[in-house]
Amino acid sequence: MLMRIPDDIEDLVLAFVEPEKKRDLMRMTREEIDNLIMREIGCAIEPGFVEHNLDSEGFQYRITPRGKEILQMLAPCKRSGR
Secondary structure, eight states, X not given: OOOOOXXXXXXXXXXXXXXXXXXXXXXXXXXXXXXXXXXXXXXHHTTTSEEEOOSSSSOXXXXXXXXXXXXXXXXXXXXXXX
C-alpha cells in the first residue's frame, strides 16, 4: 500500500494542474486523485515548490520554503472555493 500524499503537496500540485485535467476531480476515487497528483507533480518540482525527500521515512516528496509561500498565497482562494 502506498503512503498517503500529504495535503500540502496535494493542494500545491492541484493548484498548478490544468483545469481540464481536474474537471472530474469530484467524481474520482482517492486512488485516481493520488495517481493524477503523482503524474502531475513535476509541475511543482520544476519551479522549486516541491523537492525529493531524501529522508528514508515519510513521503517521497516535501514542500520547499518557496512552496510554503505559495500555499500561504493560495489559502484565501481555497477557503473561498476559487
